[in-house]
Structures are given as structure tokens and as C-alpha cells.
Amino acid sequence: MTLDMIQRNICKKYNSGFFPILENDKMGVSKNIREGARPLNGLRIKPDGDTSGWYVWGGVEMLDDDDFFLPLHYSHIPSWEKLIIPYLALAPGWRFLITETYEDVWFDSDTFQSVLR
Numbered sequence: 008m009t010l011d012m013i014q015r016n017i018c019k020k021y022n023s024g025f026f027p028i029l030e031n032d033k034m035g036v037s038k039n040i041r042e043g044a045r046p047l048n049g050l051r052i053k054p055d056g057d058t059s060g061w062y063v064w065g066g067v068e069m070l071d072d073d074d075f076f077l078p079l080h081y082s083h084i085p086s087w088e089k090l091i092i093p094y095l096a097l098a099p100g101w102r103f104l105i106t107e108t109y110e111d112v113w114f115d116s117d118t119f120q121s122v123l124r
Contacts, residue, residue: 061095
């Protein structure tokens with residue numbers, strides 16, 4: 008199965024629109040993702056310019072530190088963490104919390120409201 012089909016299936020499973028990101032689009036990714044932190048959390052806001060709108064972090068909390076998120080091109084994600092890739096075509100306003108044995112995906116109306124602003 009191709010990546011496009013895998014991502015489309017995730018979007019269909021959760022009734023999200025299909026909004027793939029481009030290879031050179033940037034994401035905000037926490038450093039601890041590369042170190043294997045779990046669970047993996049993702050939150051997508053409205054894309055702007057060459058950003059995808061995705062913020063992905065490992066662990067229970069998203070920290071408020073200025074350097075918590077690193078800008079990372081989508082093309083580098085496979086070398087950091089492959090587990091999140093199937094979810095990265097979910098539309099703005101969607102979130103996920105996953106591990107190798109757990110999957111929770113939902114539309115966050117608070118996030119969606121901030122997307123509209």
C-alpha cells in the first residue's frame with residue numbers, strides 16, 4: 008500500500024478531509040521525538056506559507072519553552088519518527104495521540120476555532 012493510500016485511509020477512518028503536506032513544508036517537532044519519547048502527540052493548525060501547521064511532540068506535556076519545537080522539513084521526518092507519518096494528512100483542527108499499541112485521533116473544536124482566527 009502506498010503512503011498516499013495509508014494517509015487517505017486514516018483520514019477516511021476519522022472523517023477528516025485529506026490535506027497532505029509537501030516535502031519541503033516545515034513542521035514544529037520536539038527534540039525528544041528523535042529520542043523515542045512516548046506517547047506521540049500531534050496538533051495541526053492552519054498552514055501558513057511553507058509551514059504545514061503541524062506541531063508534534065513526545066511525552067505527556069507540550070512544554071512552553073521557546074526552543075521546545077524545532078522547525079523541521081517534512082522530508083526529514085522519516086529519519087526522526089516514522090510512526091507519525093500516516094497521520095500527517097489530517098486536516099487542520101485534528102489531533103492525534105499514538106504509541107505502537109495505542110491510537111487516539113480526534114477533531115479538537117478549540118484548535119479548529121483558533122484555525123479560523
